[in-house]
Amino acid sequence: MSGPLSASKEVEEFMSGLRRRNPAEPEFQQAVQEVVETVMPYVLDNRQYYDNRILERMTEPDRVVMFRVSWEDDNGEVRANRAWRVQFNNSIGPYKGGMRFAGDLNLSVLKFLGFEQTFKNALTSLPMGGAKGGANFNPKGRSDREVMRFCHSLMIELHRHIGESTDVPAGDIGVGAREIGYMFGQYKRLENRFVGAMTGKGLEYGGSLIRKEATGYGTVYFVQNMLEHIGDSVAGKRFVISGSGNVATYAAEKILQLGGKPLTLSDSSGTIHDPAGITHEKLAYVKELKEVRRGRISEYAEEYPGATFMAGKKPWGVACDIALPCATQNELDLDGAKELVKNKCRVVAEGANMPTTLEAVHFLIENGVLFGPAKAVNAGGVAVSGLEQSQNSLRISWDAEEVETRLRNIMREIHNRCTKYGEEKGGAINYVKGANIAGFEKVAASMVNYGIV
């Protein structure tokens, strides 16, 4: 019962069952398909996973909590939003994963993110299960006090489902230091305990140095490992980056530190292209623009006239050696992948979660582009969140150098695991396969040990 033919039949049967059970959840179906395509041959070769129906059990969340968040806006109007916490799998440790605030958020997106998080957290080798949560609340254009009232109200329900040994939420899109502060403050007040029940906290109250840089830095460390594996380095390489948030800006910073050249950044309104390269000074401007002034990336082109703003455009048409999608899901589609291949891009690494469509992933790999999947590439963020939890439990804080050294080592270990399970005939590395099997193996082995639960 093994070999490519039976594996593809098993994938089709498995996916048709999953689609039937989870209709109208395209993002979740896509994330599962990407994993099952590469893991099924391994499952067929390791019958204990097949016989124990591990894939069926792993694709059902342990539980989903959905609740109402009522709050009052600055005009005295009463508002009602919907929030979720998807606790996907705690086989290898307490649930861990970010909270996302976005107007169009839905359960399909959160299930895809929670599923991915389970594998990612396993890859870090830290004891963390997988979860994700958030609300269909858009903080853009809301005053500080409105955001505060929303976060406080949300935590009145969420606090009973989380805790330092149960479930430890963090930030994600729309949830930065400000939102974490409001949520953690309310948690502490409701529980009357100061414990590390959230990560991404401010440095003054239990946060870790390097946490805010971790995902972007880790992304570039992973790319550095990919390049070193083929005898190359970051120095001198041209990068296109999408997004201008936390992941994108710190990825650009690490690229500069390693001698590479970032050419683009973007937001939901378009892309800026700076042929002279985005320098440390220009990056400081972007951070101030996005984090403090909460402005639009188009303002970069007004500040630096050598740069152009391409309204409504993604950055994939700009010639580069390496592309880092760092904004949101499904932002790099087949057309974008074709442009990258045409321009001889050699590496694509996902800083964001599932930014590349399945068709685009297949096209890039078939055309010899080294493709680093999110669950390996951007695992540095949750890894340093795990280190924040350790520091909170120990009631100590490590200096920046200590945390960054640990981050660099974790990223190297993740890369090693990808090469162990992802090597194809001829020696090329299929990172999608490597990351999926390495993450699956750890969670699956634990589930088998627990019996039928």
Ligand code: NDP
């Ligand atoms: P931020 O909120 O800091 O930044 C998100 C960026 O993406 C902004 O530039 C935003 O532009 C842009 N963006 C959002 N939605 C869209 C869209 N529909 N189309 C185009 N651009 C869009 O988020 P992060 O940087 O933290 O997260 C980015 C990605 O990385 C997400 O997929 C997240 O899940 C993933 N990630 C983040 C981690 C972290 O530690 N922060 C850890 C692991 C993964 P605008 O300002 O216009 O909204």
